[in-house]
Amino acid sequence: MIDFILWSQRDGKNLKLNKTEYVFAGFGILAPEFGWDDYAGLDVKGKIVVMLVNDPGFYDDSLFMAKT
Numbered sequence: 001m002i003d004f005i006l007w008s009q010r011d012g013k014n015l016k017l018n019k020t021e022y023v024f025a026g027f028g029i030l031a032p033e034f035g036w037d038d039y040a041g042l043d044v045k046g047k048i049v050v051m052l053v054n055d056p057g058f059y060d061d062s063l064f065m066a067k068t
Contacts, residue, residue: 021047027055034064 026038028051038051057064 022050023047025049025051027052029055
């Protein structure tokens with residue numbers, strides 16, 4: 001079982017994240033047409049944003065466009 005997936009666009013072999021703040025932003029969605037804002041009230045400037053994979057419709061057919 002995979003607990004998380006992490007990747008970076010950096011090409012280096014090492015990436016130090018000491019003393020870096022993390023912010024959880026749900027699915028990372030800003031969709032006012034659906035009344036959805038995962039960033040509401042979050043301060044993400046200079047922080048690493050951690051978010052879920054896919055979108056809510058993947059898990060709940062009643063949200064967004066849902067899977068077809």
